[in-house]
Amino acid sequence: MNWQTEITAAYQRVAPHVLRTPVLEVDGFGLGYPVSFKLEQVQHTGSFKARGAFNTLLSLDVPKSGLVAASGGNHGAAVAYAAQKLGHRAKIFVPELAGPAKIGLIERCGADLEVVGGVYANALTAAQAYEAETGAMQVHAYDANPTVAGQGTVALEWEEQDLDADTILIAVGGGGLIGGAMAWLGKRRKIVAVEPALAPTLNAALAAGAPTQVDVSGVAANALGAGKIGQICFDLAQETQVESVLVPDDAILTAQAALWKETRQLVEPAGATALSALMCGAYEPAPDEKVAVLLCGSNLSEDPFG
Numbered sequence: 001m002n003w004q005t006e007i008t009a010a011y012q013r014v015a016p017h018v019l020r021t022p023v024l025e026v027d028g029f030g031l032g033y034p035v036s037f038k039l040e041q042v043q044h045t046g047s048f049k050a051r052g053a054f055n056t057l058l059s060l061d062v063p064k065s066g067l068v069a070a071s072g073g074n075h076g077a078a079v080a081y082a083a084q085k086l087g088h089r090a091k092i093f094v095p096e097l098a099g100p101a102k103i104g105l106i107e108r109c110g111a112d113l114e115v116v117g118g119v120y121a122n123a124l125t126a127a128q129a130y131e132a133e134t135g136a137m138q139v140h141a142y143d144a145n146p147t148v149a150g151q152g153t154v155a156l157e158w159e160e161q162d163l164d165a166d167t168i169l170i171a172v173g174g175g176g177l178i179g180g181a182m183a184w185l186g187k188r189r190k191i192v193a194v195e196p197a198l199a200p201t202l203n204a205a206l207a208a209g210a211p212t213q214v215d216v217s218g219v220a221a222n223a224l225g226a227g228k229i230g231q232i233c234f235d236l237a238q239e240t241q242v243e244s245v246l247v248p249d250d251a252i253l254t255a256q257a258a259l260w261k262e263t264r265q266l267v268e269p270a271g272a273t274a275l276s277a278l279m280c281g282a283y284e285p286a287p288d289e290k291v292a293v294l295l296c297g298s299n300l301s302e303d304p305f306g
Contacts, residue, residue, distance in 0.1 A: 001145065003183035007152035014054040014153060017085065019043050021154075023161050028262045029255075029279055035291055036165055037263075038158050041271050041298035045105060047223075048154055048177055048296050049078035049141075054086075055150030056139050062088050068136040069093070070127035072120045072173070072222045073102030074297055075141040080111035091130055093123040097222045099301025119216065121227050142176030143230030152180030154294065165292035167285060169194050171273035172202045172244075174226035175233025177296060182236040193237065194277040196220050197246040201229040202237060206244055210234070219249045223270035223297055243283075247273060251280035259295070266304065271297040 021043055027034040044050040053075070057067070066089030069079040076092040083090035090111040094103060095118055106113050116122050131138045140147055154177070155168075167190040170178040178193055185191065193202050198218030205211045211234050216225040229237075237244075252269045255276035259265045274293045277283040285291050 003149070003152065006145065006149040007156055007180065007184050010055040010059070010146075010149040011153040011156050013058045014051055014150060017054045017082070018050050020157060023158065023163075024263065026263055029258050029275070031278055033285070033291070035278065035293055036163065038154065038292065038294045039265065040154055041265070041267050041295045045074070045077040045081045045109070046298040047074040047078065048151060049075045050081060051153050052147035052150035052176060053078040053082040053139060056144070056146040057082050057086050057088065059146050060137065062137055063135055065135045066090055066137070067139055068127050068130050068134070069139040069141065070120065070124040071098070071141055072225055073098035073106070074223055074299055076111070077102060077105045077109055077299070079139050080106050080109035084110045091136060093126045093130070095119050095123050097225070099222055101301055101303040102222065102299050104303070105299060119221070119227065120225050142174030142179070142226065143232055145232070147176050148179045148183060148232050150180070151176045152184040155181040155184040163292060165290045166190060167192060167289055168292045168294060169274040169277055169283065170294045171195070171224060171270055171296055173199070173224035173270065175202060175230040177294070178242070179230065179233035179236050182233075182240045182242060187240055191240065191242050192277065192283050193242050193244045194274045194282070195244070195246055196224055196252060196273060197248050199224050200246055201226055202233065203244045203246055205229045205234050206237060219252055220269040220273055222301060223268060224273065245277050245282040247276045247280055247282050251276040251282070255279050265295065266298055267295055268297045268300045271295050
């Protein structure tokens, strides 16, 4: 797989359909050094996921039976949105823990939505059964080449915006976003994988030497609760020797509040997870190290405006 070629092609493919999200330089949060943010939480449907969804739909032949996707919420909304814009039918399965705001967002995007009990893995099982029954095309949330290439356009775009950073901190769920960043950047910049201590999918896989199933819970589980890291992400993490750190839930909530108070950026817990590693000391940059943080999602479980 030539990821540079794939991501470049994906960028050209999705550019007419996604937003070129802004960047923000901030000197605050009690860190004592500036941080560069990429505001991907303002992307269509409130997360980076639209990039992977559009790349998949635009690069593959969608059957008459339409699309199916399993999601903790953000991916489902992105697939529903892309399907609506491109004129395809979409069936989305989400777990109850996605929360009313994400469920409502998917419904507003026009998809046929089914809410299942339990966690993301239950939704994936239901989606796979639907795929087998109907012949619908599965749009995987993270472990598929078109998805990863689409998410990699975030890193490409950020470099086009004159990213000035030695190190980028990225939150990890199933691994699509950080996988895309690793695929594009390789070892040209250091990437730090940040996960909730209660959802350590990549961290556990790196320790075990292979993707392994883990129990997931906590404040970011409806976005970072895949339970098992994708093989594509795991292979890239080993290849690039990514650094993995874990953060507690209270640090995630502190960073989420700080983003609102200091920059008026409203993000969900998953969107604040990468920053929390700096604020709680899970990752401590060197004195001259320039750091950047990818803010990835803004879909809180409960709509703050009802």
